[in-house]
Amino acid sequence: MSLSVKEILNIGLRQLSDSGVSDAAIDSKQLYCFLMGITNAQLILEYQKILPDSLCDEYFKLLDRRAAGEPLQYITGVQCFMGLDFDVDENVLIPRQDTETLVEDAMEVIRESTLRGESLPVKKRRDWDVLDLCCGSGAIGISLASLCPGVSKVVCSDISKGALAVARRNASKLGVSKKVDFEEGSLLKPFKRRFHSKKFDMIISNPPYIKTSVIATLQREVRDHEPMQALDGGADGLDFYKGILEDAASCLAKNGVLMFEIGHDQRVSVAALVEETGQFTHVTTLQDLAGRDRIVCAVLAGKKKE
Numbered sequence: 001m002s003l004s005v006k007e008i009l010n011i012g013l014r015q016l017s018d019s020g021v022s023d024a025a026i027d028s029k030q031l032y033c034f035l036m037g038i039t040n041a042q043l044i045l046e047y048q049k050i051l052p053d054s055l056c057d058e059y060f061k062l063l064d065r066r067a068a069g070e071p072l073q074y075i076t077g078v079q080c081f082m083g084l085d086f087d088v089d090e091n092v093l094i095p096r097q098d099t100e101t102l103v104e105d106a107m108e109v110i111r112e113s114t115l116r117g118e119s120l121p122v123k124k125r126r127d128w129d130v131l132d133l134c135c136g137s138g139a140i141g142i143s144l145a146s147l148c149p150g151v152s153k154v155v156c157s158d159i160s161k162g163a164l165a166v167a168r169r170n171a172s173k174l175g176v177s178k179k180v181d182f183e184e185g186s187l188l189k190p191f192k193r194r195f196h197s198k199k200f201d202m203i204i205s206n207p208p209y210i211k212t213s214v215i216a217t218l219q220r221e222v223r224d225h226e227p228m229q230a231l232d233g234g235a236d237g238l239d240f241y242k243g244i245l246e247d248a249a250s251c252l253a254k255n256g257v258l259m260f261e262i263g264h265d266q267r268v269s270v271a272a273l274v275e276e277t278g279q280f281t282h283v284t285t286l287q288d289l290a291g292r293d294r295i296v297c298a299v300l301a302g303k304k305k306e
């Protein structure tokens with residue numbers, strides 16, 4: 001049974017769409033490209049090629065995994081984020097396009113001291129010390145280290161050893177190991193405890209924020225494969241924002257910036273949590289490219305004169 005590449009791609013497309021994969025056409029091709037180590041552009045030149053049975057079998061095995069709900073990115077082991085190829089595995093959340101908005105806004109703050117054109121009370125400088133809290137694959141912090149010359153140091157921190165191993169790999173693969181340190185621990189506890197005087201110019205975080213009750217309703221790719229530890233934000237989805245806000249002010253330098261990714265329905269509650277601390281000014285909420293609420297940003301307020 002010798003099949004052409006075009007034929008096996010059609011089989012792939014049918015199998016994936018029959019099993020409810022939403023991007024069946026893209027995924028069937030991506031799996032072939034992954035198997036052969038070729039790019040999408042090269043694929044077009046291969047359609048008429050006859051594939052040996054052994055490679056057909058390997059392709060069908062990959063299809064079976066995808067059809068059973070395993071995310072494409074855990075099969076191929078990579079996800080592009082901010083134009084950089086990040087390694088991913090089941091220890092980390094697959095970086096989302098929505099989170100690119102957060103990184104772009106952070107880059108604007110660092111470069112211009114503005115947020116979507118509005119000025120912030122933040123001094124322009126070229127030596128930002130950034131903490132990426134709940135870093136997972138390191139997508140946020142490593143993108144900033146790699147793309148933003150104003151960033152001199154990034155600490156990527158996570159409670160998961162497995163996630164930190166992936167983040168370390170990414171920093172080295174993307175050539176920023178010298179700029180990026182890693183810290184294992186729960187939220188800001190390691191920084192309070194170990195480096196008592198450690199102050200960051202920016203704390204940026206995409207913490208787990210899905211309500212526990214919503215987890216069961218997530219797409220099977222997310223629910224059955226992505227790390228729950230990176231998704232479950234507790235009964236109201238706000239546990240991690242509350243935890244971070246307990247110590248954020250004491251870990252930020254003067255006019256330090258706090259940036260959160262939030263769920264599309266958390267604008268009011270997260271902004272209120274930040275306001276309630278009484279420690280921040282310029283509490284701003286922003287939308288992602290689809291127009292959904294996605295980001296909360298705030299600046300550490302100066303000390304009030306008595």
Ligand code: GLN
Nearest residue numbers: 206207208209210230231
């Ligand atoms: N945005 C992710 C999702 O929709 C959730 C990320 C998170 O909990 N931080 O699956």
